Amino acid sequence: xxxxGGRLRAFSLAAFIGLWWAAALIARNxxxxxxxxxxxxxxxxxxxxxxxxxxxxxxxxxAAAAFAISMTAGSxxxxxxxxxxxxxxxxxxxxxxxxxxxxxxxxxxxxxWVGLNDVAAVLAVALVKVPTVMVTxxxxxxxxDPGFDELASVYRLAxxxxxxxxxxPQLAPYIAAAGRSGLSITWKIVLIVxxxxxxxxxxxxxDELFQTFDxxxxxxxxxxxxxxxxLVEAFLMRPWEGRANAWRR
Amino acid sequence: MxxxxxxxxxxxxxxxxSVRIVAKSFRDPGGGRRExxxxxxxxxxxxxxxxxxxxxxxxxxxxxRIVLGLDRDFEGEVRRPPGRLGVMFQEPRLLPWLTVGANLxxxxxDHEREIAGLLAEVGLAGAETLHPRALxxxxxxxxxxxxxxxxxxxxxxxxxxxxxxxxQAASALAALLVQAARRDGALxxxxxxxxxxxxxxxxxxLVLAGAPARLAADCPTGLAAPSPGVPVMGGFKExxxxxxxxxxxxPAPQGAP
Numbered sequence: 001x002x003x004x005g006g007r008l009r010a011f012s013l014a015a016f017i018g019l020w021w022a023a024a025l026i027a028r029n030x031x032x033x034x035x036x037x038x039x040x041x042x043x044x045x046x047x048x049x050x051x052x053x054x055x056x057x058x059x060x061x062x063a064a065a066a067f068a069i070s071m072t073a074g075s076x077x078x079x080x081x082x083x084x085x086x087x088x089x090x091x092x093x094x095x096x097x098x099x100x101x102x103x104x105x106x107x108x109x110x111x112x113w114v115g116l117n118d119v120a121a122v123l124a125v126a127l128v129k130v131p132t133v134m135v136t137x138x139x140x141x142x143x144x145d146p147g148f149d150e151l152a153s154v155y156r157l158a159x160x161x162x163x164x165x166x167x168x169p170q171l172a173p174y175i176a177a178a179g180r181s182g183l184s185i186t187w188k189i190v191l192i193v194x195x196x197x198x199x200x201x202x203x204x205x206x207d208e209l210f211q212t213f214d215x216x217x218x219x220x221x222x223x224x225x226x227x228x229x230x231l232v233e234a235f236l237m238r239p240w241e242g243r244a245n246a247w248r249r
Numbered sequence: 250m251x252x253x254x255x256x257x258x259x260x261x262x263x264x265x266x267s268v269r270i271v272a273k274s275f276r277d278p279g280g281g282r283r284e285x286x287x288x289x290x291x292x293x294x295x296x297x298x299x300x301x302x303x304x305x306x307x308x309x310x311x312x313x314r315i316v317l318g319l320d321r322d323f324e325g326e327v328r329r330p331p332g333r334l335g336v337m338f339q340e341p342r343l344l345p346w347l348t349v350g351a352n353l354x355x356x357x358x359d360h361e362r363e364i365a366g367l368l369a370e371v372g373l374a375g376a377e378t379l380h381p382r383a384l385x386x387x388x389x390x391x392x393x394x395x396x397x398x399x400x401x402x403x404x405x406x407x408x409x410x411x412x413x414x415x416x417q418a419a420s421a422l423a424a425l426l427v428q429a430a431r432r433d434g435a436l437x438x439x440x441x442x443x444x445x446x447x448x449x450x451x452x453x454x455l456v457l458a459g460a461p462a463r464l465a466a467d468c469p470t471g472l473a474a475p476s477p478g479v480p481v482m483g484g485f486k487e488x489x490x491x492x493x494x495x496x497x498x499x500p501a502p503q504g505a506p
Contacts, residue, residue: 147338157355
């Protein structure tokens with residue numbers, strides 16, 4: 001079954017590349033739609049020069065920092081909101097504002113208020129992501145089993161035991177779901193933030209390539225970063241989610 | 250005035266439990282309050298086994314929750330003996346992400362030998378590495394019983410402990426409770442529908458009746474040194490059944506309050 005699924009995936013990917021290649025041959029305009037070998041050639045040169053690995057590393061660091069901050073803050077606020085109706089009522093208006101504020105507004109305001117630096121860039125991405133993490137974890141906190149709270153209370157478990165052995169395992173599936181959906185959004189926002197106000201990173205490189213209409217370069221960076229995120233998703237996020245949900249099966 | 254219930258430990262007498270519930274009510278969906286308990290007062294001392302009997306829905310679980318300090322929205326006062334609490338809820342409440350061993354160590358981290366010994370006594374030797382989902386309900390309840398007995402509690406509270414247990418396991422449970430009371434000096438307070446089972450080893454019976462439920466009887470069973478399986482003498486059971494016919498009714502389904 002898995003092998004069959006893997007074959008289907010490989011076929012789907014090959015069909016995508018084949019269609020792209022065919023479209024490039026029909027278009028006969030490499031500047032507008034380069035063929036896969038042209039994109040690979042650009043990527044290879046960018047790797048050899050060190051520009052692509054450097055830019056990808058910088059963007060990955062920013063994405064990781066923003067991801068860590070948004071997951072930590074979103075989980076903590078979501079937990080409090082899920083446990084306390086009063087806190088939820090207090091937090092809700094803020095949540096609605098943050099959820100509906102355009103990403104661009106948050107990014108521009110962060111750059112204006114904090115300055116054109118990495119702190120503003122990471123803060124902007126984290127601010128955009130925190131509300132969605134919070135909403136997911138709040139649902140998890142609302143679903144906590146009160147029977148386990150009573151058990152912890154009767155046996156006077158220390159707060160550390162309560163948190164690590166009783167609460168976190170129940171929240172873990174929700175945190176993992178928030179993390180998995182959050183990662184794909186986070187790195188896309190990081191590119192916008194870099195494009196708007198950073199002198200390095202994949203977003204900055206894409207901006208430079210856009211100035212010269214270098215479609216091969218844009219595709220090379222886009223695919224390289226997407227592949228990296230797919231690997232993170234497959235080898236980090238999915239196993240983490242699987243582990244977090246293991247006790248529910 | 251509901252909601253001023255006081256639950257505290259000790260000071261009444263060594264190993265003593267004192268319960269005085271003037272009134273307990275629950276909020277109705279319509280906004281009013283429905284009184285379920287009125288004038289329920291009893292006490293218990295170290296080494297005593299006290300059985301709580303009542304028809305289904307009469308508030309047995311509510312009384313046990315008040316004793317455990319899990320429900321403080323009542324009028325009255327509860328004094329618990331100082332020391333460790335042991336509890337067996339109606340459902341096993343084992344944390345499904347932890348193994349049986351980890352569940353037990355969570356509440357008694359430094360009782361390795363006791364854990365192994367008690368698991369063996371309830372017929373679950375070697376079950377430490379299993380996850381709760383691999384256990385039947387009866388097995389899970391036995392693990393919950395072991396968790397309650399760990400650390401030699403001064404007060405042991407059990408809600409319908411005989412549910413889902415076969416007669417052999419029920420007798421073993423009764424023997425463990427007698428041991429906890431007689432050897433370790435625990436005060437055992439349990440609710441059950443099984444009058445026969447209770448008469449075999451309990452020192453005292455508390456019978457709730459009416460609506461709101463009141464304490465209708467608080468009587469010693471007359472067993473100086475009761476042990477599981479010993480028949481009750483003197484027509485005590487018949488008198489009880491005559492006065493409280495509901496005690497002969499079939500056991501109510503689990504989950505009744």
